[in-house]
Amino acid sequence: MTHLLVLPVLIPLTAAILLLLFRFVPMARHVVIVVAAVSVFVVDLILLSTIQSEGIQTYRLGGWPAPFGIILVGDLLSGIMLVLASIISVCALFYSFGYLKEDGQRGVFHPIFFFLWSGTNGTFLTGDIFNLFVMFEIMLISIYSLLTLLGDKKQVEAGLKLISMGLLSSALFLAAVGGIYAFAGTLNMADLAVKIKPHAGHPLIAAVAMMFIGVFGLKAAMMPLHFWLPDVHSSAPTPISAMLSGILIKVGVYAIIRVFCLIFVDLQETFQVFILTLACVTMFMGAMGAVAQTDLKRLLAYSSVSQIGYILMGVGFFSVAGMGAALFYIISHGIIKAALFMAAGILKKMKGTTEMSAHGNMIKISPMYTLFFLIAVAGLGGIPPSSGFFMKFQVIKAGLDGAFYAPVAVALVVSLFTLFYLVQSWQKVCLLEQKEAPESGPSIKLLIPVGVLALLCLVLGIAADPIIQLTTAASQQLFTPELYIQAVLGAM
Amino acid sequence: MKLLLPLAIGVLFGAGTYLMLQKNILKLVLGLSLIGHGANVILISSGWIGSGQVPILGKEEGAPFVDPLPQALILTAIVIGFAALAFLLVLSLRVYRDLKTANIEEIRGQRG
Numbered sequence: 001m002t003h004l005l006v007l008p009v010l011i012p013l014t015a016a017i018l019l020l021l022f023r024f025v026p027m028a029r030h031v032v033i034v035v036a037a038v039s040v041f042v043v044d045l046i047l048l049s050t051i052q053s054e055g056i057q058t059y060r061l062g063g064w065p066a067p068f069g070i071i072l073v074g075d076l077l078s079g080i081m082l083v084l085a086s087i088i089s090v091c092a093l094f095y096s097f098g099y100l101k102e103d104g105q106r107g108v109f110h111p112i113f114f115f116l117w118s119g120t121n122g123t124f125l126t127g128d129i130f131n132l133f134v135m136f137e138i139m140l141i142s143i144y145s146l147l148t149l150l151g152d153k154k155q156v157e158a159g160l161k162l163i164s165m166g167l168l169s170s171a172l173f174l175a176a177v178g179g180i181y182a183f184a185g186t187l188n189m190a191d192l193a194v195k196i197k198p199h200a201g202h203p204l205i206a207a208v209a210m211m212f213i214g215v216f217g218l219k220a221a222m223m224p225l226h227f228w229l230p231d232v233h234s235s236a237p238t239p240i241s242a243m244l245s246g247i248l249i250k251v252g253v254y255a256i257i258r259v260f261c262l263i264f265v266d267l268q269e270t271f272q273v274f275i276l277t278l279a280c281v282t283m284f285m286g287a288m289g290a291v292a293q294t295d296l297k298r299l300l301a302y303s304s305v306s307q308i309g310y311i312l313m314g315v316g317f318f319s320v321a322g323m324g325a326a327l328f329y330i331i332s333h334g335i336i337k338a339a340l341f342m343a344a345g346i347l348k349k350m351k352g353t354t355e356m357s358a359h360g361n362m363i364k365i366s367p368m369y370t371l372f373f374l375i376a377v378a379g380l381g382g383i384p385p386s387s388g389f390f391m392k393f394q395v396i397k398a399g400l401d402g403a404f405y406a407p408v409a410v411a412l413v414v415s416l417f418t419l420f421y422l423v424q425s426w427q428k429v430c431l432l433e434q435k436e437a438p439e440s441g442p443s444i445k446l447l448i449p450v451g452v453l454a455l456l457c458l459v460l461g462i463a464a465d466p467i468i469q470l471t472t473a474a475s476q477q478l479f480t481p482e483l484y485i486q487a488v489l490g491a492m
Numbered sequence: 493m494k495l496l497l498p499l500a501i502g503v504l505f506g507a508g509t510y511l512m513l514q515k516n517i518l519k520l521v522l523g524l525s526l527i528g529h530g531a532n533v534i535l536i537s538s539g540w541i542g543s544g545q546v547p548i549l550g551k552e553e554g555a556p557f558v559d560p561l562p563q564a565l566i567l568t569a570i571v572i573g574f575a576a577l578a579f580l581l582v583l584s585l586r587v588y589r590d591l592k593t594a595n596i597e598e599i600r601g602q603r604g
Contacts, residue, residue, distance in 0.1 A: 130565055137572045144579055148586075156587055157599060160517075163580045167524040170576070171531035174569055178531070181562065182538035 005059035016114035048079035056487035073127035076474035098445030116142035176211035190488035200266035220252025233301035238345025246338035275316035283309025324475035325394035339453035360434030387460035504530030
């Protein structure tokens with residue numbers, strides 16, 4: 001048994017503790033950050049290729065066998081999410097060096113950032129429903145403190161909102177876990193799948209499934225539960241906004257996929273109409289909210305709500321093509337939205353606000369900035385050479401294949417709105433003349449991560465084929481849950 | 493016990509929801525903590541409701557044992573809930589000091 005699977009959780013955790021110890025030694029902190037970030041990134045890549053070549057990996061924590069101890073499971077879905085998380089985290093870390101002031105802010109920011117990374121990786125790897133709850137909480141508590149770290153009035157208010165919703169969702173999660181444990185007497189997800197299979201029609205199971213949709217939908221900002229997102233994502237410090245929109249709302253989607261493709265396999269059809277309807281409403285209302293915004297970061301936050309609708313739609317088709325499309329969408333949207341938030345953060349650094357009316361003429365000030373911003377806009381709008389085209393194309397194709405015409409129609413209309421509000425914001429910020437020129441252009445430290453992410457978006461579009469093959473393989477694996485169960489329980 | 497525990501859970505959730513709908517920020521915090529306790533009681537009741545033996549091997553044969561796992565789980569849940577609640581309390585204090593008000597609607601009005 002190799003210890004590869006536990007490293008994505010263990011390395012950031014160790015780094016966080018070391019960073020707390022070396023809080024007042026900047027040199028040591030920098031070494032720890034670079035070594036930890038690079039090694040997590042490399043480990044995630046190795047893990048993904050191992051899973052690809054050797055199938056699903058499992059790791060028994062403490063050596064306890066499967067249904068009794070906590071088990072870590074790495075399948076292709078986890079592998080993909082881990083790599084995406086590390087790409088965005090590395091860029092956000094790099095960005096944070098240019099964004100935060102040296103005086104003490106970084107000393108607190110970086111340790112908590114690594115706790116957040118550890119918790120996120122943990123949610124992707126765990127194979128135990130209660131451990132999922134614990135990992136969620138590590139992640140959430142880190143977000144609470146990162147959000148309110150700079151102590152802005154807006155941030156504190158958004159923090160109140162986020163913590164209240166977080167506590168409520170944890171209570172609901174616990175109640176759901178209690179319900180399912182009372183029924184099946186196990187917490188291991190693979191074991192739950194086996195124990196629940198013969199009782200699929202039981203009303204308690206449907207109730208618990210509904211509670212899980214509520215809990216994870218709250219985290220993913222599914223429509224009636226999206227109210228907290230625009231405030232939180234727009235007021236957070238920019239590296240955290242990029243993390244929140246890039247990876248953390250997808251954690252909710254990941255959990256929905258995991259639960260419905262493993263534990264509640266037989267309830268997929270029952271919940272399909274429900275999920276698809278909510279996805280369409282989310283998509284549409286998010287776009288409507290975004291059109292009305294004058295603040296770039298709020299616009300992007302509403303746009304995240306809208307895009308989550310697309311991802312949920314792909315999931316809601318419950319077909320191999322639809323799930324594959326949703327996974328590709330998750331990767332592509334994560335990269336593009338992180339780039340866009342970081343681009344908005346550069347504006348904030350230049351003039352202290354992200355109101356679009358305060359900015360303009362970026363094409364003269366910084367042509368590179370304009371180009372990167374344009375690539376990201378084209379990506380989210382779905383213009384061909386970028387990865388955005390394939391993400392939208394695949395979701396819509398999967399919908400047509402499954403004869404879901406109404407959701408596809410909504411998706412097409414909403415994509416027009418997406419293109420409209422994004423191009424409009426780009427034009428306002430980059431092309432319009434502005435009398436007050438800013439004192440200085442964007443700093444190169446902040447531009448590099450935006451450039452890297454924009455480049456990735458292009459590469460993902462031009463060389464989309466291997467990624468599509470990967471997501472399709474992951475989706476096929478998800479629709480044969482026997483493989484997962486075999487890998488976990490067969491190792492007894 | 494079989495009737496008392498569900499009733500207690502209902503009362504905890506009901507009182508918590510009522511408190512959350514009030515305008516005072518401290519009542520929101522208290523409401524959230526009551527709902528958290530309600531969830532903990534649900535979790536512990538999934539182990540056993542009624543009279544069960546202490547789960548120690550070799551004490552008495554034949555009688556049904558209480559499942560010890562939910563008890564271990566709620567210990568974790570209580571600790572996590574405590575941390576989040578402490579953070580929320582500190583944040584509320586911060587809001588009160590900054591804005592000189594504990595009324596949620598006035599706090600919301602502060603956004604620019």
